[in-house]
Amino acid sequence: QAEPQTDAAGRPDRYDPQAIEQKWFDRWAQNPDLYKSDPSSSTRKKYYVLEMLPYPSGALHMGHVRNYAIGDALARYMWMQGYNVLHPMGWDSFGLPAENAAIANQTPPRDWTLGNIAKMKRQMNRLGFAYDWSKEVTTCLPEYYRWNQWFFLKFYERGLAYRKKSKVNWCPKCATVLANEQVLSSGCCWRHEDTLVEQRELEQWFLRITDYADELVTDLDKLQGWPEKVRTMQRNWIGRSEGALVDFKLDGAAGAAGDKITVFTTRIDTIYGATSLQLAPEHPIVTDLIANNPGLLAKVEDLMTQQRAAKESGDIGAIEKNGFFTECYAVNPFTNEQMPIWVANYILMDYGTGAIMSVPAHDERDYEFAKKYGLDIKVVIYPRREGDAADGDPNEPILPFVEDNSLLMNSGDYSGLPSGEAMTKMAKFAEEQGFGKATVTFRLKDWGISRQRYWGTPIPMIYCPECGIVPVPEKDLPVLLPENVQITLAGGSPLGNVPEFVNVECPKCGGEARRETDTMDTFVDSSWYFYRYTDPTLSDKALDSDTVGYWFPIDQYIGGVEHAILHLIYSRFWTKFMRDIGLVRNDEPVERLFTQGMVIKNGAKMSKSLGNVVSPDDMVARYGADSTRMYTLFGGPPDQDLDWQDAGVEGISRFLSRVYRFVTRNAKPDDPAWKAASNAPLSPAARKMQRKLHQTIKRITEDFSGRWHFNTSIAALMELVNEMYAYEDSQKAHPGKPGLAGAPLESVPLSLVAGAQRRLVLMLAPFAPYLSAELWEMLGETSDLLREGWPQYDPALTKEDEIEYAIQVNGKVRSRIVVAAEAGEEQVRIVALADEKVKAAIEGKEIVKVMVVKGRLVNIVVK
């Protein structure tokens, strides 16, 4: 490549992103407060824009770049709109990869993690993201995680943290607990591919998120700024289901085994149609029921295995229904009929009560099961035809008939009632008689937060042989994570092997006690980090309520849809808890949520194994940060997946070159005409450019106001620049026959060009911060670009000269014509007419009325 030439003013005539970006990178590095938000005492309107914080794996990937490019563009735009913007960044820095790296490289997790953070922070700065680094939060540091511990104590105080036995994945060869992602799809250990992972029961800590299940569902309706998709996913996940609990007394010999089986049903109205009970294989009463029948034990085991296999393959919906009769009976409290008790593989222990009443006539699954095993089928609901009398002859239903709001038959006193009414009355009756009640069940389970890991927040609890479970007193926080811990695969939690950590004085009695050696799930860290951003330096409290009150709720949260369920439900739960202990005043943390699409290549997710990873560093080195981040916005709408194409980045780079060249050539801030107002009449080309300018401002402003289709924003900028080139070309002696680099503008009002360039650079600022800073300076501006106001447009100048009209003949719109008219002009001239028949119909006729429709269309009425 030839050396860049310089123009008359000594400026390089070629866009050199590396030189420009280095210059501004160095300059910005001088000022750490560049993007600092004003304090919460500010009288300006606040805007809190947040991107999901990364796990410091060691390097940013393109998905990060896209996520942060979206947030950064928005933050910069809101700055220019005059808002007091909070735009922070931090590190979700506890977690398993640090331990794996520690084992692989013999580096302590802390060193590895902090080293990665330094690397990634450098990358972010190189990409020019405008973060307020004075608000940085690093979750693996005691200044942060001590508040995780403090929150845990608050949960414990209120009975919302409790211990119970729960299953974990256990590899017998590693002799340790495995995370779900360490279990292969074959059900084997990731390190020992021949070793089946076992399920072991361990005592674990849980947070009672189910106490908030109802509110978490109801408040979804408030989240109008969230994608409907995410709200639906959360609704499904929480799985609220209204129904009733009904006790069935055990009958005869089985009565000795216990006294009743409680079932959960959403269709208590069908209880007269129940013909058997079905139990989950894991239901505790099963062993009692078959105590006299040891041969059945193997069958139970069998059903359990089938169910587990189906669950693991993720295909439980397709499991072949199997079961067996326990030879015991229970009594239907409504009919007093004897009901055989079965065990079936399609009944789940962890939903409802693990027992159901089987109503084959009115449930597809029960129907299928009953058909297979020849169980009784009793119809109690008949569809009512349109026009049937309430007590008229109902129709024989096609089974299974699962609809409600139908006529209830063969149901004792309830016969003739519609389902809804029967449900209420039956539940009420059951409650009066003491064998049942209306209830609400959730699919959501309590949040198990214990992890048998080293690199996490120590759970601040102590086990004393005398006093039992004793919380660490608040004054003793933080419980520091010990350093120099040998991380191996053997044994349970690594902290258990650190005597200085484990052995502790009981805070109550002073006797010898043991610390909890489990650490917290990292979802705890990410459930409230965005509150800490408002003031991460506080050392005596987790957060300041007034500061939080100013900034919250988060105006815009941006991240991957993969966090739509867990992270966002935990965060909402945490917020509600914080509200209940008087820490914050908002019910929900996030006002608006945006889920961006993935960055893929050749139709597949970027991954090392596929070898289709595009490294942001490479792209920055080749094209510069501006082009790299701008392409992530230009390649497609941000909410859809982006198919990465290197040539696309090149296109953006070319566009920025065009901008650079135009501004370089035509910036003459020292020329008196530069800032002089001009009333010279505009040439058609100048008019066109001016119109395009105002249209572009309008379009981008509208894109920023919620649609966020930055791909079209950037396309609009390109159109504007193309128009500026066309304008420049029109000024030449021989238009269309340019020289090498186009001639500078001579014979036009310079101020028009100056204004257009100025606004172009302002609009470029959210997308390409480096280049816009460089050009801003070139235009002779000394102000801070971010504090400049966003450009305004003149609506009158956004209208096209060509306006479409439609023709109305005899009161009916018949066709569309295009007429040329200046905006506001009263006379119209027909330019083109699509339909020859219509043309003939109106030709020569007098136009009676011209009518504007939808601002664009005009109906013309002829005589």
Add this chain to the structure above:
RNA sequence: GCGAAAGUGGCGGAAUUGGCAGACGCACCAGACUUAGGAUCUGGCGGGUAAAACCGUGGGGGUUCGAGUCCCCCCUUUCGCACCA
């Protein structure tokens, strides 16, 4: 199986409300400037035709003067959920 979103040139994608389909970019072609071009500028670029006509937004119907857009049926893809009682 249920639910949601989507299907437009060689490619990524425009068309916010029913109104010129294919903006913008990539790739490609031609020209200009060039010692040179992987730089730059100008023009072309859905199919079809000499040029028109004509045909074109997954397929089939419909509403409308007019449909990528609205309605009905079907196909395909992606995502989410799933014997949830």
